[in-house]
Amino acid sequence: METATQKKPVVSKPKKAKKIKLTKEQKRKQRKKMAGMWQLYFLLLLPIIYFIVFNYIPMYGAQIAFKDYLTIEGIWGSPWVGLKHFQRFIDSGMMWTLVKNTLSISLYALFMGLPFPVILALLFRYIPLKKYGKFIQSVTYAPHFISTVVMAGIIVEALNPRGGMIDTIVGLFGGDWETNLMGIPEAFSSVYVWSGIWQNMGFGAILYCAVLAGVDTTYHEAAMVDGATLAQRVWHIDIPFLVPQIVLSLILGMGNVLNVGFEKALLLQNTLNQSKSEMISTYVYKMGIAAALPDLSYTTAIGLFKSVIAFVLVVVVNKIARKYGEMSIW
């Protein structure tokens, strides 16, 4: 391990300048400078208040996860109960189902979704009829702008065994599509992931197109002089250039595995596929807000459980990404 790290030159970020304690004189000067740009702080005032109210107050409110929330008593007045709600979540057996469903869908989406934008970008790069390629490229972006509701509607209609798109296509070849995939729990993640690939691969290709366009032309010229075929040039020149971006997408995607787009899952969910489609966020929504008798403290605890793990993941992943390359989330 040690030798490996020594061998590989890690791009280290410049060391932060050491914090020097400011003398009184310097502090006075700084204050004067700040007063000179009071207008900038004035501009920031409204956003800061906005973020305190709409983002930080809910964080403060998340303390009801450790309380039994009573509407009359309010957030502050409700009695503390410690980790009761977390304990209940773990004991209920729901936790493993939810975490497993959430992770399996989002990891499936992450890994399966990775190669398609890359293939598309390579196709657009080497397609002989450029005008035609441009046209295809614009068409592949289009599904990205379909709203989640309409997308879910399209999925359900396409899979409809009574004259849906799949049924019609199968019918053309003389078959009959009888099963409704929406009713099969095991099929849920595939429906979710492949419809996502259909919707987003074109848009995802944009990033890789940019990387490919940035590849120095002299590499290709040299390879062509040496008689390399197109496939060889793609494999030995383009792919190595794409790999850093692919790895970065993967790393950043790992940081978001818990934040999988649950709106689509909520829409596609039905009583038949619930065992595989129920995710942390859909469960919180149903139990905490949509339910007739919402269990506010319990669902807040589940939400907090998710937020904390997601936060740790993002921080770790961002550290790795920083180490890995020149880019990070910020």
Add this chain to the structure above:
Amino acid sequence: MVKNNEILTADGSVKVINQKKKNILTPEIGDQISTSIITLILATFILLIIIYPLWFIIISSFSSGKAVASGAVFFLPVEPTLDGYKAVFDHHLLLISFRNSVMYMVVGTTINIFMTVITAYPLSRKDLIGRSKITLFFAFTVWFSGGMVPTFLLYRSLGMINTFWVMVIPGAVVMARMVVTRTYFQHSIPEELLEASKLDGCSDIGYLVKIALPLAKPILAVITLHYAVGHWNEFFTALLYIQDPSKYPLQLVLRDILFNAQTSIGGDAGSLSLDDMAMLENQQQILKYSVIVVSALPMMIIYPFVQKYFVRGIMSGSVKG
């Protein structure tokens, strides 16, 4: 393949300046023709995969319900009819919600742009004292949130449930778009302009309004589009906070039509004969296809004109200056 006579366009593709070299089938490479054919076939295949589901929806929306259910519709409308569209426009909520969505989009996007600019500009100034701390204050909210339920309780205690404001105020600053805007201010507007206008006695706000904003029009166009589409497609906020049907945005009505219609038929199944039921179901089917077309229409009409701005947006977000 990129020769010196080719330039990169904004969306990352390659443009040929010299027309003579446009043909990439250079004779010295033997396998070029077969790879070209494979590329073309693969690309066409992908085109079909993307287009056919959309085409299927369009032709089904113009066909009769019976034809769709029997699987006869696959390339052109069968037994053409506008019944589906009639049903869409007869829907009591659709036009109201369409108007609501336009209102939410216009007001919401205005708030978004205002808030994003006043956050992004000060943070783009390198001389701002405490810049990194303030940035962290905003960035932290991306990584950690109180969660759905505490947010719901907040809106309830602010009395925002079921109001116009709950649709336009939350999410006023989307962090990724703020960062893109900040980067643009920082790197695409020459610093000398600030110094010069300072010498002429221009204040910070004066500089932002008179000089920086006009120069930032390209990025403002991009984030305006992204915010606007976000509002138009938003459904979960409405699901959480809007109960009054007269305030529904389009997406919520769409959801009712696309997902709850079946259950309403199932409800009075007992009073209907089997034939009637099948007919009703077919009707519902066509209504669904038509409503998908109608709701996607504004987007599809605007899309070709604004497409390049979206692309530019994702590019400026990824390439950091």
